[in-house]
Amino acid sequence: xxxxxxxxxxxxxxxxxxxxxxxxxxxxxxxxxxxxxxxxxxxxxxxxxxxxxxxxxxxxxxxxxxxxxxxxxxxxxxxxxxxxxxxxxxxxxxxxxxxxxxxxxxxxxxxxxxxxxxxxxxxxxxxxxxxxxxxxxxxxxxxxxxxxxxxxxxxxxxxxxxxxxxxxxxxxxxxxxxxxxxxxxxxxxxxxxxxxxxxxxxxxxxxxxxxxxxxxxxxxxxxxxxxxxxxxxxxxxxxxxxxxxxxxxxxxxxxxxxxxxxxxxxxxxxxxxxxxxxxxxxxxxxxxxxxxxxxxxxxxxxxxxxxxxxxxxxxxxxxxxxxxxxxxxxxxxxxxxxxxxxxxxxxxxxxxxxxxxxxxxxxxxxxxxxxxxxxxxxxxxxxxxxxxxxxxxxxxxxxxxxxxxxxxxxxxxxxxxxxxxxxxxxxxxxxxxxxxxxxxxxx
Ligand SMILES: C[S@@+](CC[C@H](N)C(=O)[O-])C[C@H]1O[C@@H](n2cnc3c(N)ncnc32)[C@H](O)[C@@H]1O
Ligand code: SF4
Numbered sequence: 001x002x003x004x005x006x007x008x009x010x011x012x013x014x015x016x017x018x019x020x021x022x023x024x025x026x027x028x029x030x031x032x033x034x035x036x037x038x039x040x041x042x043x044x045x046x047x048x049x050x051x052x053x054x055x056x057x058x059x060x061x062x063x064x065x066x067x068x069x070x071x072x073x074x075x076x077x078x079x080x081x082x083x084x085x086x087x088x089x090x091x092x093x094x095x096x097x098x099x100x101x102x103x104x105x106x107x108x109x110x111x112x113x114x115x116x117x118x119x120x121x122x123x124x125x126x127x128x129x130x131x132x133x134x135x136x137x138x139x140x141x142x143x144x145x146x147x148x149x150x151x152x153x154x155x156x157x158x159x160x161x162x163x164x165x166x167x168x169x170x171x172x173x174x175x176x177x178x179x180x181x182x183x184x185x186x187x188x189x190x191x192x193x194x195x196x197x198x199x200x201x202x203x204x205x206x207x208x209x210x211x212x213x214x215x216x217x218x219x220x221x222x223x224x225x226x227x228x229x230x231x232x233x234x235x236x237x238x239x240x241x242x243x244x245x246x247x248x249x250x251x252x253x254x255x256x257x258x259x260x261x262x263x264x265x266x267x268x269x270x271x272x273x274x275x276x277x278x279x280x281x282x283x284x285x286x287x288x289x290x291x292x293x294x295x296x297x298x299x300x301x302x303x304x305x306x307x308x309x310x311x312x313x314x315x316x317x318x319x320x321x322x323x324x325x326x327x328x329x330x331x332x333x334x335x336x337x338x339x340x341x342x343x344x345x346x347x348x349x350x351x352x353x354x355x356x357x358x359x360x361x362x363x364x365x366x367x368x369x370x371x372x373x374x375x376x377x378x379x380x381x382x383x384x385x386x387x388x389x390x391x392x393x394x395x396x397x398x399x400x401x402x403x404x405x406x407x408x409x410x411x412x413x414x415x416x417x418x419x420x421x422x423x424x425x426x427x428x429x430x431x432x433x434x435x436x437x438x439x440x441x442x443x
Contacts, residue, residue: 017067019070022042022044024047032044032066033047044067045157048078050078052074055070084167089156092153093169108126115405115408118418119421124421125423129281131428131429132169132428134171134278135277137199138198139199140196142194151182164178165179165182173201174201180227198211200271202255202279205234207233207234207236207253210238211238212239216237252270253268257313260287266341267310269334270330273328282426285434289314290318293371295319297318299318299369300319301323302322308335312347319369322346323348323367325351327351327352355381370386370393370394371394379396380406380407387414392441393440394411395437404437416440418437418438422437
């Protein structure tokens with residue numbers, strides 16, 4: 001007899017609490033106001049420190065409650081009207097109700113808190129740029145309900161897709177393509193066979209990746225190729241069940257990095273490879289990394305989690321040798337191609353999983369400096385290997401301050417000290433914080 005799957009327990013929605021008045025005195029890094037009522041902490045989405053608000057508890061826990069904002073009785077002087085009309089529904093931004101200056105102050109506060117065992121308040125440097133129109137890539141969700149197509153992003157409070165008319169954090173060119181795409185797609189049969197859509201802008205221009213859930217008939221493809229031509233964008237099709245769009249070398253994307261003294265580098269990549277989302281900040285970040293590492297022609301540098309060579313190639317312009325390490329074989333291929341295209345023969349790449357040790361392949365090199373740029377999980381598993389290699393300096397680029405704090409505290413315990421730290425505002429209007437930290441081996 002076939003076993004029956006037991007019915008899934010669905011958590012009962014909690015009844016809403018009464019509307020209460022709260023004095024807000026803090027802000028979480030996810031932009032929730034923090035208030036205390038009779039000793040219990042309540043997180044209120046959308047409330048700011050210094051405000052008196054009314055709110056209603058939606059989730060009561062043992063240690064804290066979560067509440068929705070009802071009314072602002074006394075607003076903070078730092079409050080501003082969100083520039084985007086979708087702000088209250090869309091899950092993309094969390095900070096638009098706070099001035100840019102205060103957004104940065106809140107991020108700096110939070111980062112200092114995370115790194116409290118490593119730095120003092122004066123230590124934090126800041127790298128920032130424009131606060132809207134900066135995103136060069138975005139993933140649009142698509143959903144069809146009762147014959148209607150909804151195109152946009154996931155919502156703030158739920159997984160539902162919020163219909164977006166205009167997204168002001170996208171680059172201007174992407175905003176225009178988004179608008180044209182939306183009006184062409186909503187009534188079109190292509191919408192029925194799409195999983196999601198990726199928009200991308202780089203030095204080559206704008207491109208759109210359509211992820212198909214069913215095969216595409218020729219006529220529809222022709223129609224969309226015409227749309228792409230009229231919009232001057234490239235279209236890539238990701239076939240159903242394949243992990244990436246099929247892209248020939250000729251139709252790869254590319255972006256350029258400029259160096260003050262050493263000229264330009266062009267990096268090719270697959271449209272679905274990892275690339276930094278904020279092009280201007282990426283350029284600034286790479287320049288800062290080169291300045292901080294202050295390389296010379298004797299340096300041997302390891303670039304860990306190197307992607308397609310975003311740091312490796314600029315490093316190779318200065319150092320004697322650079323070795324890049326990356327998990328994805330296809331990105332390693334692109335990184336090698338990039339070295340070739342830029343006529344660099346002092347950089348090589350290894351495909352390896354950095355959660356595992358593979359030191360033997362590196363043991364012939366006297367590595368002087370290491371740059372690492374891991375995903376959110378950090379690089380803890382590889383730290384002992386780095387310590388064994390014993391570089392003079394380690395430059396850590398991080399998208400998650402709590403794993404950075406953990407890893408840096410370990411490195412400090414093993415004989416390194418923190419020289420410089422910078423908050424890099426890669427994603428204004430959101431709560432994301434990127435950090436660069438330079439560590440030096442103690443004598
Ligand atoms: C934050 S990205 C940085 C990429 C590159 N440094 C850049 O600036 O474009 C992290 C990279 O680490 C790679 N990665 C993720 N897990 C890894 C692992 N276990 N071992 C090696 N590389 C990994 C990802 O494929 C991605 O390219
Ligand atoms: S991600 Fe775009 S649409 Fe969403 S709130 Fe931010 S600016 Fe508005």
